[in-house]
Amino acid sequence: MRNRTLPVVETPGRDGLAGRLFDLIQAPLRWQLLAAGLDLGLFDRLDPPATAADLAGSLGLDATRLGRVLDALAAMSLLDKTRGRYGLTAEAAPLLRADGTRSMRDLLLTLPRLRHGDVAGLLKDPGPAPAPDMAAPAFWDGSANSLRAFHRAMGAETARHLLSLLPEWPAARRLLDLGAGSEVLACRLADRHPQLDITVFDLPPMADRIRARLNGRPVTVIAGDMNETDFGTGYDMIWTAMTLYYARDLAGVLARIRGALAPGGVFVTLHEALTGERTAPETHVTGRLVPALRGQDRSFDDGTIAAAMTEAGFTRIDSRLVETAFGPFRMDCGRG
Numbered sequence: 001m002r003n004r005t006l007p008v009v010e011t012p013g014r015d016g017l018a019g020r021l022f023d024l025i026q027a028p029l030r031w032q033l034l035a036a037g038l039d040l041g042l043f044d045r046l047d048p049p050a051t052a053a054d055l056a057g058s059l060g061l062d063a064t065r066l067g068r069v070l071d072a073l074a075a076m077s078l079l080d081k082t083r084g085r086y087g088l089t090a091e092a093a094p095l096l097r098a099d100g101t102r103s104m105r106d107l108l109l110t111l112p113r114l115r116h117g118d119v120a121g122l123l124k125d126p127g128p129a130p131a132p133d134m135a136a137p138a139f140w141d142g143s144a145n146s147l148r149a150f151h152r153a154m155g156a157e158t159a160r161h162l163l164s165l166l167p168e169w170p171a172a173r174r175l176l177d178l179g180a181g182s183e184v185l186a187c188r189l190a191d192r193h194p195q196l197d198i199t200v201f202d203l204p205p206m207a208d209r210i211r212a213r214l215n216g217r218p219v220t221v222i223a224g225d226m227n228e229t230d231f232g233t234g235y236d237m238i239w240t241a242m243t244l245y246y247a248r249d250l251a252g253v254l255a256r257i258r259g260a261l262a263p264g265g266v267f268v269t270l271h272e273a274l275t276g277e278r279t280a281p282e283t284h285v286t287g288r289l290v291p292a293l294r295g296q297d298r299s300f301d302d303g304t305i306a307a308a309m310t311e312a313g314f315t316r317i318d319s320r321l322v323e324t325a326f327g328p329f330r331m332d333c334g335r336g
């Protein structure tokens with residue numbers, strides 16, 4: 001912690017490019033420190049707070065060097081250090097413990113494998129396009145666990161908040177989450193808004209994993225492919241986030257979504273919207289670069305979804321930009 005008793009002098013260029021470039025030297029290290037903590041299960045061994053020597057003994061590591069790593073994690077505000085004992089900060093505990101209420105562990109362990117890569121190497125030789133074994137249960141377990149962690153930590157509350165801002169929300173009775181990815185949003189809505197009749201739609205392996213975690217909640221699960229399977233009808237709200245990439249005919253799928261709405265219903269989508277000739281927002285352009293170099297560039301340009309909604313017959317479309325903990329997004333709402 002900085003010495004608060006001394007006066008602080010700001011120097012020129014503190015927020016300039018030189019400073020940002022210098023900071024990039026640190027960025028991979030910060031990730032390495034977090035990854036080391038996750039790999040070693042450090043974050044699950046700090047309640048009650050422990051010394052470096054305690055931890056080193058149980059992990060079979062050198063206490064001095066482990067202490068340096070723990071100090072660096074404390075410098076990143078993930079740990080508190082008091083009289084030589086380390087514990088997770090109150091903010092980090094629910095996110096980093098495996099059993100944390102908003103544990104991001106499964107997301108942090110999987111998403112970097114997709115997003116990080118040797119950019120120069122991929123430029124020279126992208127190698128064969130990755131071909132995940134979609135028949136393997138492990139593939140779907142991994143995807144479901146990662147999405148569940150994302151939804152628990154931030155995705156579900158963001159979705160619930162955005163839905164609750166819409167004028168249709170107070171009177172809505174039937175809601176469809178298309179391409180839900182996990183049960184987290186459906187369960188949260190079912191628990192907090194029992195008047196809502198909730199349906200989730202996802203590919204069959206994902207739908208099975210969602211159904212298995214509903215714990216008796218009255219949520220309908222439709223297993224299918226959005227390109228072919230009937231969505232049902234009479235929904236007051238249809239929500240779909242980061243899922244329309246898989247529509248083979250975007251306007252065609254949107255027309256079927258429109259047909260599934262009840263009179264007066266609203267369709268809401270949340271997707272990235274690239275601008276500046278696909279150079280912004282930075283979060284999405286850099287975050288999705290490695291998959292793009294490997295041949296999977298799915299991001300939507302700004303306005304693509306709204307234009308397809310018009311083609312699909314929506315007559316009133318309103319759009320807004322949404323700042324989230326996982327980057328800026330565009331929300332398009334279609335009515336009529």
Ligand SMILES: C[S@@+](CC[C@H](N)C(=O)[O-])C[C@H]1O[C@@H](n2cnc3c(N)ncnc32)[C@H](O)[C@@H]1O
Nearest residue numbers: 179180181202203206224225226241242243246
């Ligand atoms: C990136 S995840 C987004 C999950 C969630 N909507 C969110 O905002 O985090 C994409 C979801 O779409 C589902 N999906 C992919 N192709 C699909 C298809 N053809 N029909 C229905 N769902 C599909 C995936 O299984 C996954 O759950």
